[in-house]
Amino acid sequence: MIKVWDYIPEYKKHRKEFLNAIDEVFKSSTLIFGPKLIEFENKFKKFVGTKYGLGVGNGTDALYIAMKALGIGVGDEVITTSNTAVPTVTAIVNAGATPVFVDVDKYYVINAKLIKSKITKKTKAIIPVHLYGQACDMDEINQIAKKNNIHIIEDCAQSHGAEYKGKKTGSLGDVGCFSFYPTKILGTYGDAGFITTNNEKIYDKMMRIRFLGMERKKMSSGHWNGQYYAVEHGTNSRLDEIHAAILLIKLKNLHKSIKKRQKIAKVYDKELKNTDLILPETNKKNKHAYYVYVVQHRDRDKIISELIKKNIHLNISYPWPIHIMEPYKKFAKKMSCFKCNKCNYTCLDNTNLFSKKIFSLPMYPELTLKDQLYTIKSIKKILLNLN
Known part of the structure; x- marks a missing residue:
């Protein structure tokens, strides 16, 4: 079977190393907030290129904690895209804010040129989602944010190692939020997340929020006699030692791993360029x-079936835009079209169109060339029959 993603080959390759590392953690008697987390926080923030970084329970928590640290809550609006994973919007709503949807461009990311029309007095932040491994147009987004005095929270759940003008995603806004869900470019074997920033005050506040509002530095130094004391309302979100x-x-x-992904993409580009699939474009x-690796075709469902x-199993990212999902329709009707007073979401045309055509081809570092070429050959044959 050929899957769109598979962790087993990677696990087999590094099994001994993984098990040794886990055994080391168990023997250390420290499972939470220990040396492994500190080491990883230091190394990942350096990889991203920021001064500060903290591990959290998952990517959704990362977005939520970032918003709470920036003071975003009830009555506030956060601009983002509807062509994203549900957690982007889940975090906004959980923070008490209202999501405001902007259409995407040909790269599948938020169309920066359309953001201005959605800014109101209630707008407190923009969450650009660096989707499918590609960054948003951060120069324009940063200019808009600076001019309107609003925050930028990067959703980097799908963009570990992606760069915009030579700088890694997660270092381009006020805060960067990552997911280490198993399928991600950098994924663990469970849930985990990360937050990056260059602002010390925001970092300190996020550190408190992730640990039930407690100030660990003061507790360990004898402040409050080392007692269990919350400085502010927080949550419980921890990236454990394992x-x-x-x-x-x-x-x-x-x-x-990223180099291998790029190599796999080049093979797709070369072998599928003369078909009637619409292939992904990369912003220069x-x-x-x-x-x-997301492609488009009008007969997507037929191709997948x-x-x-x-025995080739693909998936669709994403078949249902957020703005048409039952829990979030009210936000789309209220906010997305308030400039044009329409309720058919015409201001999200690309989002609606892409959702009917897009699907993902197998993409993970351990994908063999044999399996990739078999997938390509099979797709070409199906496309020929469709024509």
């Missing part, structure tokens, strides 16, 4: 990390 140990191993190989300002018969 996942930190696994991520330290995988971080060492991240550069090679970007270094694409290829979390997924035919590939299943050949």
